Amino acid sequence: MTRLLCMLTIAVLLAGLPWLVDPSVSAVAGGQETPTGEPAYRFEELADGVHFASGTGAMTVFSNSLIIVNDDHTMLVDTSVTPAAVRALVAQIGRELTDKPIRYVFNSHYHFDHAHGNQIFGDDVEIVGHEYVRRMHLSNVLEQRTNRSFDAAVPAQIAQIEQQIAAASGAERTRLETDLRIARAHRTALRETVPTPPNVTYSDTMTIHKGGREVQLHFVGRGHTGGDTIIFLPAEGIAFTGDFLLGAPGAPRLSYMGDAFIDEWPASLGRLKELDFDLIVPGHGEPFREREQIDLYQQYLRELWAQVADLRAQGLSAEDAAGRVDMSRYEASYGSRARNVDPRAVTRIYELLQIQMPI
Numbered sequence: 001m002t003r004l005l006c007m008l009t010i011a012v013l014l015a016g017l018p019w020l021v022d023p024s025v026s027a028v029a030g031g032q033e034t035p036t037g038e039p040a041y042r043f044e045e046l047a048d049g050v051h052f053a054s055g056t057g058a059m060t061v062f063s064n065s066l067i068i069v070n071d072d073h074t075m076l077v078d079t080s081v082t083p084a085a086v087r088a089l090v091a092q093i094g095r096e097l098t099d100k101p102i103r104y105v106f107n108s109h110y111h112f113d114h115a116h117g118n119q120i121f122g123d124d125v126e127i128v129g130h131e132y133v134r135r136m137h138l139s140n141v142l143e144q145r146t147n148r149s150f151d152a153a154v155p156a157q158i159a160q161i162e163q164q165i166a167a168a169s170g171a172e173r174t175r176l177e178t179d180l181r182i183a184r185a186h187r188t189a190l191r192e193t194v195p196t197p198p199n200v201t202y203s204d205t206m207t208i209h210k211g212g213r214e215v216q217l218h219f220v221g222r223g224h225t226g227g228d229t230i231i232f233l234p235a236e237g238i239a240f241t242g243d244f245l246l247g248a249p250g251a252p253r254l255s256y257m258g259d260a261f262i263d264e265w266p267a268s269l270g271r272l273k274e275l276d277f278d279l280i281v282p283g284h285g286e287p288f289r290e291r292e293q294i295d296l297y298q299q300y301l302r303e304l305w306a307q308v309a310d311l312r313a314q315g316l317s318a319e320d321a322a323g324r325v326d327m328s329r330y331e332a333s334y335g336s337r338a339r340n341v342d343p344r345a346v347t348r349i350y351e352l353l354q355i356q357m358p359i
Contacts, residue, residue, distance in 0.1 A: 034059040035181040040088040043067070043096060044287075047236040049213075051097060052281055053089060060186035061085045062113035063283050066231065066240050067093055070211025073103035077231050077240050078283065079117030082189035086117025104128060104208070106217065107198055108242025108283060109225045110136040111259075112147050118196035128206070129198035130219055132227025137197035146258050149344075151190060158183045218275065220244075221268030222261035230272060237278035245269065246282040247293040253285050254300070254337050257345035263305050263352060266298040300330055304341070308349040312359075322346040 034040045038058040043051045049069040055061035062085075066077035074093065080086045090102065107115045107129035115137070118127055141147060161180045168176055206217040218230040224243045231240040246253035273294055281287045304327060311321035322343040330338035 034088060035185045036178055039092055039096075040085065041065075041092050043092075046238060046279060046281070046287065047233070050233065050236055050238060052287060054286075058182070059085060059088055060182060060189070061089075064281065064285075065089060066238075066281055067097060068213065068215065068233070069098045069100060070213050072100060073211050074098055074100045075104040075106065075215065076102050077106045078108050078114045078242065079105060079120075081113040081116055082186070083117050083120050083192050084185070084189035086120055089117075090120070104210070104215075106215075106229065106231050107133050108231065108240060108244070109133060109228045110141065111225065111243065111256075112141075112150065112193075114242060114283060116193050116195065118198075119194045121196075123199070126200045127196070127198045128200045128202070128208075128217065130227035130229050131201040131203055132225070133229075134197040134201050136225075136227070137195045141195050142193070146256075149258075154183065154187050154190065158187065220271035220274075221264055223265040223268040224255050224257075225259050226261065228268075230275065232275055232277065234276065237276065238281060239272075239275055239277035239279070240281040240283075241272070242283040245272065245280060245294065245297060246285050247280070247288050247290070247297075251285065252293055252296065252333050253282070254334050254342075257342060258348055260345070260348055261352065262301055262345070262349055266301050269294050269298050269301075296333060300327070300334070300338075303327065304345070305349060308346055309353060312350060312353055318347045318350040319343065321350070 036058045039056055040059040040061055041053045042056050043053055045051050051067040051069070053065040053067055055064075060081060062081040063078060065080065068075035068077070074097075076089075076093075080089060093102075102121070103125060105118065105121055105125055105127045107118070107127065109115070110129070110133040115129070115133065118137075121127060136144075158180065161176055161183060165173060165176045165180065202217055202219070204219055208215045208217075214234055216232040216234060218232055219227065220230060222228075228242055228244040230242075230244065232238070243255045246255050273291070279287055279289055280293075304325070307325045307327070308321055311324055312318075316324065322341060325341050325346065327341055328339045
């Protein structure tokens, strides 16, 4: 075969695999970007051109996103858990919402389930995040304990499903086989991840006036991480809080605290209250309007810190303290996660206390 013929053959093959040439294109032919062929996301319009995106279960997406359709372009808040997941989102936006190109992407924070789809966007897209997000993404973030702890759980989850399939039959077996395809696809998708930092950063506040809309970014202080961003639409009264504040009517949630600044978080939440929003869109769970959720979470965080600090002062190890801390009075609000406090939260409080009060 001549060199020219080889080159032509390769060109034809690449033309049939557009996602290898342009990673912003969905990686599965025919629009079937999920293991089941069903849509990965459901959309809910919260205001004119503002759409809430949450997972359907047809693909591992982990977190929520917000789509903001403006006069001549689209903005995307949070890029999901893998490049494959956000490619599915971009493809579905194009099919169901708009053909206007995505020109702005906002990261609410650096964690894998909110920002590991950044890499599919080219230099023509402004990826905006707090300077802390960029710093973390330029570090060995894949080896950081939070990322490792979640990734390490995937093989065990797959093995568990395989065991359940072996003992199942009928409709239950069919459902489990679907779950297995989704889990295996996620495992494959994780291998593609290349942490990609924001190419536009800010430190305190930032306001963008584009496409007939105002979008404000606020860093109200350290909380869930060292660089949480509140994406605030003042005209619409909508605040996307990422994992800085989770909740839903009748089902408040506790955020993961393994990288948190738990002692500073209540004051940061107090500054969140200063924004004039009507609707909170969390990174997990459903949008909600109840501002009292902020008060409740401030109270919880203060008491958790105080209890763990006291147990440490008594000489207990972090492991022993995790078994002794008693937040059960919050169980009616936060469920079993209040009764069974996450040991990673206790470990993190011990780390912060060691910096403040070495022993």
